[in-house]
Amino acid sequence: MYFPAFQDTPFLIQFSFLELIERLENTINDHDEAHKEQIRKDLDELKQVPAIISGITDFSEISNHLDVLRRLLKDYFPPELTHNEIKAVT
DSSP states (O other): OOOGGGTTOSSOOOBOOHHHHHHHHHHGGGSOHHHHHHHHHHHHHHHTOHHHHHOBOSHHHHHHTHHHHHHHHTTTSOGGGTTTSOOOOO
């Protein structure tokens, strides 16, 4: 995988959103109706891209689906805290 920050790594870097997708599927009923509908649409869109689940090895896959990934990660990374915390998803 080519990431500008890791050009010379001997490792194969993969990003998978499988755990996030599974967690959202398991907790979808905890959200209000409007949020549920948006989550369902986003999950359906992501399931069209197998690499999102199996592991992305090309950075452009993230770039191509940035809007939906941002919506799904919004609960984990609220916009209000964007500039004042260190964040990570594992």
